[in-house]
Amino acid sequence: DAGVIQSPRHEVTEMGQEVTLRCKPISGHDYLFWYRQTMMRGLELLIYFNNNVPIDDSGMPEDRFSAKMPNASFSTLKIQPSEPRDSAVYFCASSYGPNTEAFFGQGTRLTVV
Amino acid sequence: QKEVEQDPGPLSVPEGAIVSLNCTYSNSAFQYFMWYRQYSRKGPELLMYTYSSGNKEDGRFTAQVDKSSKYISLFIRDSQPSDSATYLCATSSNFGNEKLTFGTGTRLTIIP
Numbered sequence: 001d002a003g004v005i006q007s008p009r010h011e012v013t014e015m016g017q018e019v020t021l022r023c024k025p026i027s028g029h030d031y032l033f034w035y036r037q038t039m040m041r042g043l044e045l046l047i048y049f050n051n052n053v054p055i056d057d058s059g060m061p062e063d064r065f066s067a068k069m070p071n072a073s074f075s076t077l078k079i080q081p082s083e084p085r086d087s088a089v090y091f092c093a094s095s096y097g098p099n100t101e102a103f104f105g106q107g108t109r110l111t112v113v
Numbered sequence: 114q115k116e117v118e119q120d121p122g123p124l125s126v127p128e129g130a131i132v133s134l135n136c137t138y139s140n141s142a143f144q145y146f147m148w149y150r151q152y153s154r155k156g157p158e159l160l161m162y163t164y165s166s167g168n169k170e171d172g173r174f175t176a177q178v179d180k181s182s183k184y185i186s187l188f189i190r191d192s193q194p195s196d197s198a199t200y201l202c203a204t205s206s207n208f209g210n211e212k213l214t215f216g217t218g219t220r221l222t223i224i225p
Contacts, residue, residue: 104156
């Protein structure tokens with residue numbers, strides 16, 4: 001398996017624009033997690049899904065953030081409208097079960113100018 | 114106060130030295146403790162995990178937990194240039210990926 005695949009690797013956008021980050025989890029993994037990583041706050045869980053259903057989105061910072069998982073092999077994280085403080089590295093991770101190792105993708109480095 | 118505090122470094126040591134990486138946490142309910150390694154421009158990968166207090170050894174790596182002082186450590190023996198990475202500690206009260214609280218990471222460089 002190629003692991004968790006995220007796209008794009010880098011995204012530079014202007015403030016106010018819509019940004020969509022994409023993730024393909026490892027096949028057979030039932031859990032999918034979206035994290036955000038910054039120097040100041042470290043790695044923070046935004047939302048996670050189980051069998052394509054959002055379970056906990058309490059980490060989503062604002063209504064500008066939304067996430068979907070239309071099927072077992074694809075998820076998106078959308079920011080609309082984007083703001084400079086959203087600049088961070090966004091990681092997607094997947095795991096077979098809730099208590100098994102989560103495997104991370106390589107991340108999307110988002111810069112909002 | 115953050116629930117998990119970690120010195121960001123950077124930390125530079127010569128090859129072959131023993132490295133000590135540390136975190137402190139504030140929530141006494143935390144029972145599971147993990148260390149992740151993150152290479153530059155990559156996602157974190159689980160290195161080791163321990164439950165409750167005590168030591169756990171895996172090759173050159175030793176994870177140590179002192180719940181009385183809420184202090185967790187990762188020791189790397191015979192450090193290699195390939196160990197150069199950012200090391201993140203993480204804790205939780207339950208062993209579940211959705212419950213993890215991460216430190217901000219310590220950037221480590223092993224100098225050949």
